[in-house]
Amino acid sequence: MPIRVRFAPSPTGYLHIGAARSALFNWLYARHVGGKFLLRIEDTDIQRSTEESTRSILEGLEWLGLNYDEELVFQSDNAEKHRRAALSLIEAGKAYRDFTPKEERADANVKQGIAERARAQAAEGQDQRGNPYRELDMEESNRRAAAGEPFAVRLKVPHEGKTHFTDAVYGEQERTHAEIEDLVLLRSDGHPLYNLSVVMDDIEMGITDVIRGQDHLTNTHKQILIYEALGARVPRFAHLPLILAPNKGKLSKRKHGEVVSLTTYRDRGFVPAAFRNFLALLGWSAEGEQEIMSLDELIERFSLEGVHRSNAIFNFNESDPRHWTDDKALWMNAEYIRTMPLEELLPMVKAELRANKLWREEYEDDESAWFERAVDLIRQRFFTLKDFSAQGRPYFSEDFDFDEAAVRKNVLKEPRLKELLPALAGRLEGVEPFTAQASEAALRAFAEESEVKAGLLINASRTMLTGQAVGPSMFEVFEVIGRERSVRRLRSQQPWFEFAERDGKV
């Protein structure tokens, strides 16, 4: 039987890292075994589901390159079907109507309420089959329902026995029925609940392997009971370890904000392949020590056996601009930026420049060779795509800022530079052709004549041309910036205006 897996997020917020990782693993598994990867939006929680979330999820998957097969399924479209199935389980004697009035639960102390209730039940020696309506006479039940009395539908969990399954990651799992409550299938307002809906949709979609977060590991037993009540074949299960925040807590939108949103990584300059690679290594490892893996390698090497059982911590620190997200993710992004095929990087740089009004059509036309050269030169030290419009700005625009520390250290420190730099500009003006080698020769000769160290002129030039203290080899920069712009920038007195005169030093 062909393998079919699915990713089934609920659209109650953006796609977070953990969910994205689940999607990735499902996708990799499907591609590895030549199966199908399906997508289903679990929008049965009408209160919290939004179209915007759905859009964000779709965008995120697209960004990661996780295309889905077959048509997108919205769980809410099947609500009526789920409702009818629950009702027919009553007929079959596998579920029953519970006329107990609905208990309102404040969202904030749900967990606490559960624990308290459990304690109270244990104290009274009550078991999970204690519902007074469980054995209510069918005629009586039908009559009260017909009279319009509201009821929830609960699954009749057998008194004896246990459910059992073999999880592809966590191994043998067993749970006695006594530990499972008669779970609610249908709310008293007729709304089908999660466990029923997932099971039915998974059956309908022909899902053979359910791969999802470990937070569903214990729910699985309940779902197996539903599969059995429905007379359906139980799929294989594989539960994935969770991805935790630095404080070891669950990743949450409310607590952690947008650092845990996948789209943040897109918007802050991550290369999709890099982030995908990083994500794949959270909770899974391939045999061998290679960690940088292309999509094809990922697909080829992915297996459920390599999935771990312990939760992984995803590091981030929004208040630290340099380590705002996981160091390894940042490193991997830089690694991709400097080593990926240039033609794959170019469109991303184009998008980044365009978004910052730095893009010119010539870069793809008359100046394409220059553009490629420039990108190839500066990419070596960049961490994110954002760097192309930030530190990279002087290469694409005349309007760039001078870094004050750089100016003080490399330019103002030596008063003679105010005359030396324009003089150097004069020398460079005559260099033909204007190559890295030629400019180097000219600069070194000029340094010797002027009896200053070449390094002084080099570092000063770097700051004059790029506004920065760091960057690529200076002679490469001369060549890429070009003679005309280099000369002009060397003659600019702007740093003195901007910083020195303000200090009253000049």
Place this chain on the structure above:
RNA sequence: GGCGCAUUGGUGUAGUUGGUUAACACGCUGCCCUCUCAAGGCAGAGAUCACGAGUUCGAGUCUCGUAUGCGCUACCA
């Protein structure tokens, strides 16, 4: 409260059927390279493998207990 799962340096992970100095990546420190910063090369710091007991000639690897963390326990998903 009950049930389940996990626990290897700061983080992500390797550690074959128990067998010498616990491996790799990121991060960190130093050196080399050098016009700066990266990259690259080299070297280094950092783990009594959560803790306690047991089995064994020998345990990160097996058993039990404890602790901690996480998850589930809902007419949320």
